[in-house]
Every structure is written in structure tokens, then in C-alpha cells.
Amino acid sequence: MTDSPDNIAFTARAICKSFPGVKALSDINLDLKVGEVHALVGENGAGKSTLAKIIAGLHQLDSGQMLIGQASYKPLGRKNAERNGVRIVMQELNLVSNLSVAENIFIEKLPSRLGFIDYKKLNADAGDITKNVGLAEMDVTAQVSRLGIGQQQMVEIAAGLSQKCDILILDEPTASLTDTETELLFAQIQKLKNEQVSIIYISHHIDEIMRITDSVTILRDGKVVSTNPTSELTAEKIVNKMVGRELEHNKLRHNAKLGEVVLRVEKLTRGKKVRNVSFELRRGEILGLAGLIGSGRTETMRLIFGADKADTGDIYLYGSKVPAKINNPRQAVKNRIALVTEDRKEQGLLLPLSVTKNISITNLPRLSRFGWINQSKEKAITADYVEKLSVRIASPHQPVENLSGGNQQKVVIAKWLYRDCEIIIFDEPTRGIDVGAKFEIYQMLDELANQGKAIIVVSSDLKELMAISDRIAVMSDGKIAAEFSSDNFSEEKITAAAFSEYVNQKKERP
Amino acid sequence: MKKGVSLPRWVTDYLGMAIVLAILLAIFGYSARNFFSLPTFKMIASQVPDITILAVGMTLVLIIGGIDLSVGSVMALCGAMLGKSLITWGVPLPLAIGICMLTGLLCGAVNGLVTITWKLPAFIVTLGMLEIARGATFFVTGYRTVDTATSLDFITETTIAGVPMPFVIAILIVALGQLVLSRSVFGRYMVAIGTNEEAVRLSGIDMRPIKVTVFALCGFLAGVAAVIQTARISSANPNVGVGWELQAIAAVVIGGTSLMGGRGSVIGSFFGVLIIAVLSTGLDQIGAEEYIKRIITGAAIVAAVILDYYRNRLSAAK
Amino acid sequence: MKKGVSLPRWVTDYLGMAIVLAILLAIFGYSARNFFSLPTFKMIASQVPDITILAVGMTLVLIIGGIDLSVGSVMALCGAMLGKSLITWGVPLPLAIGICMLTGLLCGAVNGLVTITWKLPAFIVTLGMLEIARGATFFVTGYRTVDTATSLDFITETTIAGVPMPFVIAILIVALGQLVLSRSVFGRYMVAIGTNEEAVRLSGIDMRPIKVTVFALCGFLAGVAAVIQTARISSANPNVGVGWELQAIAAVVIGGTSLMGGRGSVIGSFFGVLIIAVLSTGLDQIGAEEYIKRIITGAAIVAAVILDYYRNRLSAAK
């Protein structure tokens, strides 16, 4: 392949972009060849999403220049970018929960006659598209609010692929997907590539990058570190350039000292999503919870935390013979249980409020006397956690909505560390987080366990789970399908267990 | 065929309200004189059209996450324009009706434009319009009631298949509103905007024209309501419609529309209007003391939404 | 020292409103007779306390994402209880004042309890309370104004450092409200609830007592306002407070509090009250026609929030 001009689909020259208090991008150069998959990698807050949004017309650049082919390109909005053949699937979910799947997919261009929607055509077309991305069984007339986060992500991708385009940007599309769904997406990417579509692919999963991309641009602190063909790189080299240091990616948990059982869940059931779930958790232990999307892991954790009410089943805490009464999160926290939710924006954060206020919220009484907050103490304590978790912030008064996804996640974790619970549940704690930060979180988990905390980690990243867990339980269709101890971990066995209930029941399901 | 399970959604959606209505009818049928009679129903049919039409407009505005507190004042202004142009300025009838509706449309459009241009809460913008439109009404009428004599009688007196025209018009507007909401591109965008404005914006849809249209439509409907209201009392009263905005909102919310936007039903609003109308007619007919009327009306509004809560739980549990 | 840059935030926050106020004072000082006179300011000081106190309660309710449409009616009911217990039932003064405030507290608590128990929109619950409390007021007073004679005069006649007590109380409530909001655990929870209720719940905080307390507080403040209001007019009028809820909301929103919850300032609300009070006093003093008053008031409400929009943009751009 030569770099002749007609081979270049898109060019960025010296792009700069600042947000209040942050220089998000400086002097970015990027060349995207026709029909290539170009990876953008970098730590949280490196500026990947910002760059993607500028290309897709969602942000306007401060200075610099963009070209599509040879022509100057200055998108004023998303519509404008799409007219130029540029489409984006964003990192954050942007679906309208009260509309149907089909309506969401075609929201920009609902087929209609005299202003009234042609539902027949709409549903048929949407059916074709969802089938294309492998969601053959999805009911396109269902309301989006009834889908799980993973399925919503797939709908979002389906919507992105619904119209033809020349340049497609995928911003962390696999963050909420399981391996099966990821494979389906990769097949789509291959197909688009064959149709000479150029793709910008943003992901924290280095293995994916090594597999499907042709070249890699690495960003650090809003600057381009390097651009190389993927073939010239190794996973280690990428990580190295991203963080500027070596990372070992091996098993973290060694000779864990397990204490007494602090949590015993017995036959927990809620509807069809959680069925007869029983397990134990010990002090000093990290229990990994694996499973396919929608297998009921989040639901189970919400039951333990009292966020939802169980139909039947009991929870025994700290060796007590009497079932604990946990009817709401307040009682859970009183019982020293914490839940780091998977949906940080909706359930974890107070977006317009400052970093400080977000962290201190879990235990304000500790900072106050006679109901009045000691503000200097508050500042000191939160600054402490910001440092411990190396959250990148411009000031403690910065609203968390201005932080990058990864840093937002760290704030959520910080607020629970501040509460200092005995049993801590992490639901997808590393979703959308860069390797550097991931590693920091692994170390933190390890440290917490060593301090004698009991920890549950729900994750869709099997490698991660195997690296950090002492034990892994696998959920499948609402049941615990299997448990593996540390010396028994294997990807094959765990995956098989995750599918087991679905395979057994295939015939019963519509 | 098991009944409880197979009822279609639109039945269960309105079942709760139908029950409330039935209960009210039963109570008043028992306690009020001549309540179950043709005149009563004729009377209700002659009195609900204007507030129904206002409620339709309010439903649409609430669905996009807005609110319109100015409908009562705007209706008064439209009525004033109608009466004045017809009687004082000698404008021919069709043109006068046109002026009336145009006035509503303009007020609504101003509400919408101001709201979106400066990204202001509709609550405060339309609160401003409430005052402004009332002031304009006073200005136009010189604070005096305009007697429209018999010039609008044809509206109340024409019947279609025995049903008075205002009621037919109201029903048509309800039906059309529901159809637009659930079946048209415009209606789906309205729901989408009310549900997740940011997602709609990021989809590259320009929602400003949609929002302005909805506010304008609400104003226009206030104009339509004004024609019917003026015809009903054969005069344009500058003080009419005070507090109707809250009455319309109460009806709409009883009908199951969310004040947070994104969810609502025009047919539900119609039920809400009927519930309030039957309640107030019944109380008038038994000649209840004013203070009892107030307390019962207030309690009924709250009771209706509480009932709706249980109906929702019931249908969710299924 | 460069001024524009180094002004602290609390100054820029209220600068816009201070400018609006200054402009209004300048206009009326020029056009109204004797506007800049001690009696005018004394009058304003004697008239704003009740609405200021209502506005403080409204601010708190709005901050948690609620609304209270019943404040005007509840104030009337509290006043009625005060007047009746004092004059008709012969209850001693301190007890009567206690009954008055307790009535407010109860009405507010009912608002809060109903809202959270059935997860209903506060808008509709308090709309119901608006009717119920007014009905109860009519019942208690028999529609008749209760003359409290001189029994409450000590409230209006006591001055503290030359300032009448009601004004001092209002200022204290504003200051305390602002302090609670920005410095106390309770206030922080309020802001958090208004920002993202679900996140607060999932942080292990039981927000039901907080919410009920805020509604109850709003009702209690309506009771305090009732004492001052009744003292000011030396009688408990069953029709007092009609429409005050919208006036309070307008003042609060002009003061920069968000109707969506999570953001607001009690001091801002006080400025909002002052702006509206100066405007209405000024218009009264120049003897403006009613229709002009309406139009100007409406336009001013909208203009104030538009101005706030530009101030926000300006301070964001810095």
C-alpha cells in the first residue's frame, strides 16, 4: 500500500481543543486510509472520545484542519458530518428508552407516509439490521427500556450501521459486550472493511486491537505519541507507550489469607432473572462473578445490596444464624456492604456536582459536627482519595460530568472506599477504563482483600477475572452454573458454564 | 380464553380511569337529583369541549417535557380578539375565527421560541405569558365583557348525528392528537424529546422546530377552545380562564401523562377531563357547600393519581 | 487589581440580580412620586417578609426536585387557625401561634408523605392540597374574615435596631436557609437528591425522611408567613394567598434556582422577591393601568431569567 493521496480517506492536521480548565487535545495529526481499521488507544482522559467527537461533528475544534479525501471538512453538527459520510457510535449510550428498538435504530429517518410512520417497513428494516449484527432474536418492537445494557449497546451499534457511510467511528463498542457479541461485531467490521469503509476503532482491549486493526495511533495527555502499523507492535509495546511504563499482566492473587465466612447467600430469587442463587464469601477473598450479559449478575448484586427486593431467599452476614434484614441500600451500608454500580452516570454519580461532594456523600456524618459539614476536613479527605486512586482532575471543585469516563469510575470507587465497608461489590469496575488505570484498580482490589475485606467483582472480561479472583462463580440465565477455585481456572470451562443454562433450555425458549 | 391476561394494553391503560368515572357516576347517580338523565349528559357534553381541547394541547407540551401555564390567559385573549373583531370591528365571522386562532398560535409560538432560544424553563416563560396575555386581554376589551349575542350560536346549535358540534370537534381533536402522538414521525419525536433530549440532539435531529411547533400547537388549540367557550357563554369575558391551566394539568396528569415528559396519552387526558367534569357537575347538582367542593376536588385529584399508581403496579406485576 | 476577574463567586452570582434591582429603583425613582423616600422602603420592608419566607420554603422544595403549589392556601389555613383560636376559641397567644405553625407543618408533612409513599409528582399532590387547604380555610372561618384586633400588633410594632421584627425574622430565615443549604449535611443531601435521586439511594442514604422534612419545613414556613401576614393585616382573611404559589415560584426562579432540582440559592430567592416587590410597588405608585402592570410584570419575569442566562454565559466564559 502506498500513501498516495487518493488512498487517504481522512486527514487531521494540528487539531487543538480545550475545555474549561483542560487542554483535551493539542496538535493532533491523523491519517486514515481507505478501508483500514485504525485504532485509537490511550489512557483514560487521553482525548480519544474528544477526537472522535470532533471528527463526527459533535464538538467543534479550536484550531487545526480536517480533510475528507482532498476536500476541506468542517462539520457543524452530526447531521452535517453524516452528509459527508462520517458516522459515529458513541461511548455513552444514547438511546431513547421510551421508544422501540426499531424506532431508535431509524430515529434519524423514520419511514413515513404523509407524516405517519410506516411501521411495517420500519420493523422489517430494523429486523434486517438487527439480524445483521447477530441479534436475530431481538424483538424490534420492544421498548428499549426493557433491554439490558449490553443489548442496548448492540442496538446502538446496529443504529450506527443502519446507514451507509465512508468513515465509521466506534468508541469503545465492546465495553459492555460479551465475547460472543464481540465476535459478531468483528464480523461486521470485516464486512465493512471489504466494502472499503474506513474505521476508527477506540478500545481499551489490547487483544482486540492486535486482532482487528491495521494501524494504531497512541494518545497520551491529548497528544499523539505515535502511529504505527499494528503488525509492527506488540501488546507490551502499546501499553508501554500509553502509560510510559511496563505492566505485568499476570496473576495477581497469591497466597490469599482467607478468613471466616462473612456473607452467605441462600436461594436468592427474583422473578426469572435470579433463580435460587446461593454462595459464600470469606474475609480476605476476591470472588469473581462471570457470565453472559443479562445472566443476572447485576440483579443478584442489587438484591444483596437491597436495591431491589428479593422474592425469596436469605442473606446471612458475619456468621450470624439469623438472616440479615436488608430491604434497602441504607440497611446494606449499615451492615457494611457497598455496591459500586455498573452504570456510573445514572446510579453512581451526581454529575453536576464537584468531585469532593461526590466522594464525601457516602459518609457525611463522619465529616460533620452537629449536622454542619467541616469543609476543610472534607477537602482533605477527598484530596487523599483523589491521590490514592490517581484521579485526574483539574480541581476538587470540578463537576464530575467534565471528567473522562475512566476518571468518573475512579470517583465512584473513591466514594465507596471512603465509606470503608467490609463487603464490597464491584460491578464492572473496569468498564471503559484504560490498562494503566485497570492495573491500579487490580492492585487496589488486591490490597483491600489483603486488608481483610471481602470482595465480589462482576466482570465480563474473563482474563481480568482470572487474574484477580481467588474463586470464580459463573452465572447462567439467573442461576449459579458453576464455581471454580483458583487452581481450576480455565477460559474454556468458564465459558462453557456461562452458556450451560442457555444450551439446556434452548428448546423451551421461543 | 382467560380474561385478566389477554386484555389489550389500551384497555388496561384506561381501565383505572373508567372505574373512577363509574364510581363517581354511581355516587352522584345515587345522591344527586336527576343525575342520570339526558340533560346531565348533554350538559357535560356542552361543558367539556373547551377544557378538553386545552388539555390536549397541555398533554402535547408535557410530553416534550415542557409545560404551558398560559393556556387560560391565552384562551381569554383569543376570545377577546374574536368578540372584538366580530362585534366592535365588524370583521366577517370566518375571518374573526381565523384571527382568534392565529392569536393563539402566535402566543404559543412566542412561548416556544423564547423557551428554546434562551434555553429557559417553560414554566417561567409561560408564567410570564400568563400575565402578558391577560394584560393584553384587558387592553383589547377595555376590561369589559363583549356580548356576542347570537353570532356564534350556530356553533353550539349545530349537531352532527345528534351530538353538538363542539363535542364532535373535541373528540376529533382528541383522536387526531392520539394518532399523531402514537403513529406519526412528529409524535414519536415528541416522545423522544421528552424522554431523552440529549440522545435526540446527538442523533442529529434538529428539535427546535419540533418544540416550537408543539408550543404553537398548544396556543392554537387554546384559540380553538376560545371559539367554543365564547360561543358557549355567548360573550367574551376578559376574566375567563383564570386557573384553567392548573385544572388542565390536573386532568392531564390524572390521565396518566408524566410531568417529566416522555410519557402520556391524549385519550387519558380526555378521561381526566371527564372525571373532573363529572365530579364538579355532581357537586354542583347536589348543591354542596363551597368548602366541601374544594376539599373533595383536591382529594379526588390526589386519589386519582394514587389509584393510577396501583393500576400501574398491577399491570407491571402481570 | 483587576476587578472583572477577581470577584468572588458569590458576588457574580448575585450581581445580575443586583443590577436588575438597581435599574428598577432608578426607573421608579425617576418616574414615581416620592418613590425614594423612607416610607416607601419601610413599606417594602413591611410587605416582603411573608412572601420571602414562603419563597425560602419553595426554594428548598424546588432544590430537592419537588414543588409546592399549596403554600398560598396553607398560609391562609394557618392564618385562619391563628385567628380563630385567638379570637373565637380564646386560646392564649403563644399557643395560638403554635397551632398556626403546627398546622403548616402538618400540611407540609402530608404533602411530603403522600408524595413519597406513592411516588407521586409533588406538583399534583400539592395541587390537591391547594384545594383542600383552601376548603379547610373556608370551613374554619365560615368564609368570614376574622378580625384579630390588636392582639398581634406587637409583631409588627416591635423593632430591632430600628428594623421591624417581621423583616428581621425574614432575613434570619434567609440566612439560616442559605447556611443550611450550603454548609449542613441536611442541605448537602437535599442538593444531592435533587441532582440524582437514584444515586443517593444507592449511596445508602434513606432519603424519605429528608424529603418529608423538606416538605414539612415548607409548610412550617408557610405557618410562619401566616403569623406575619395576619399580623400585618390585623385579620385572618380566608381568601388570602391565592396565586402566591406562582408568585413565590417566579421569585425563586428569578433568583437562579432550577425547577429541575439540584441547584439553587436562598439568597437568590430573596433578591427575586425584592425585584418583584419593587416592580409591583413602583407600578402601583406611578398608578399604571392594570393591563400595563400585567404586561410589564410578565415581561419582567421573563426578562429576568433571560438576563440570568447571559450572566451565566458570561461567568462560564471567564
Add this chain to the structure above:
Amino acid sequence: ATGLIGCKRVVDSGKPRVALVMKSLANEFFKTMEDGAKGHHKANSAEYELVTVGIRDELDVAQQIKLVESMIAQQVNAIVIAPADSIALIPVCKKAIQAGITVVNIDNKFDDEILASRDVKIPFVGPDNRKGATLAGDYLAKKLTKGDKVAIIEGAPNAFNAIQRKLGFEDAMKRAGMNIVSSQTAYWETDRANKVASAMIVAEPQLKAILCANDSMVIGALAAVKAAGKTGDILTVGFDNIAAVQRALKEGRILCTVDQHADKLAVFGIEYALEMLSKGGTPKDRETAVDLITAEKLK
């Protein structure tokens, strides 16, 4: 801005300033009153200055108190007031008197008992509403037969004149042996009266007459009668003689109304106040005329 305080821009003319404090200025009746006053002032501009103010709606007592306070602040010489409440306005008027201002009560009479208990004397200049209502009621009674069913639509239940009119209607009806089947308030409003009247008509098919405490309400009642197809069967009576009922009166659709000479009411009050200002004198009530208006009278 402090430099402006105390600077009087308007030069004192030496003429007495009379403030006319109205109820709702957005109501036809009061508008007519105000216009009458303005007309009088125009003709006599050499003698006094006139300020007219009013409240948003008739129920907003607090606002009206504010207005009186505002007039005290402006140091007017006389206040002619149509109080929105016959009790609540007394203290502030007392304050005005104490500030040396002459106060005259028009339209809605202050409560005598409270006036006495407060030790204030405020002269009332205006019509006897009860008498007016009785005139209309007596006229109606002539058109009915003994035992006929009639209904009353009242004004705001806390307003003195509303109560007086209701009593007047009742006096006449009882005297003539009519059967009052319902009496409800519609708060002076047309649309509410329309609804209340409609309900009354349905509940009492034999209803023969509706007596309304003002003309705005009789318009609504008349429309209800028409909608029920009972024009001519149910007679309607109003009060105030506003412009909007003229045609209906002439055509006999409204049986009668009562003219309390709105255009003169304020004028009487102003003249009385000026008289008091120039002569001093002890305040005494002065009754003004009320006249029955019927179709024959208008011809």
C-alpha cells in the same frame, strides 16, 4: 443611588390629592366606576388630583392593603376605597386616618361592629345592596306564581355586598312565598356561573328563575338556560346593569337588573371626601340611589 433619596421631583401643586383604591380593576363594574371618577376629575381638574389604583382580582386582600399603604407612603390627602374585604381593610384605613388622611368607604361597606370595636369612623357612601336586590326580587316575584322554584347564584361568600344581595333576594322570595331550592356561589365569574346554573337546571327541572348577584354571572346563567332549551321558561335576574347585558335586557332574555350607578359611585365618594377635606365635619354615611332596570325602562 442614595443621592436621590428625598429628592421630590414632582412639584407640589397645592391641590388635594385623592386616591381612589378599587377592587379589581379588571372588572367591568369597577372599570365603569373608575371611568366615572376620571370623567369627574377631568371636569374638575382645578380642584383636585386623582390617583386610581386597584388590585389584580377581587380576592387579593393583601394586595389591596399594600395599595393603601403605598398611598399612605405617598402622602395623599384622601383615600376613597372600595374594600375587597369588609373587615381586613379596616386596620390599614385606620392607619391612614392616623396619618391625617381622610378616608371614605364606597361600594362595599365596612363591618360596623369591627369599626366600632376599633374605634374608627369611616363614612360609607353608596347604595343599599340589600334594598337593590329586594327591588329585583320583588319585580321577579310578580312574574312568578307562589311556590315556584327559584335558585340564587351568590357572589364571593366573604364579600359584604354579596351577602347583602343574597339576603335581599331571599327577603323578596320568601315574602312572595317562592321556594328557594338552591343557593351556591360562583365567585362573581361568568364561566363558573354557567356551570353552576347548568347543574341547577338539570337538578331542578321545574326551576322557574335564577337570581344572580351580578351581571357577569347572569350572562353565564342565561347561556345555561339557552343551552338547556329553556329560554323563556326560566327567568334570570342580575345586578349592576353592565353594558354587556343591555341587549339581553331589551330583548327580555334577562328579566331585570339593578343599577347602582357605578359611574357615579366613585364620584359620590370623591365629592364626599373633598367636602370633608374642605369643611371638616363629622363623617356620616350617605346612601345613594339604586334603580331597577327592566326592558320597559330601557325603551
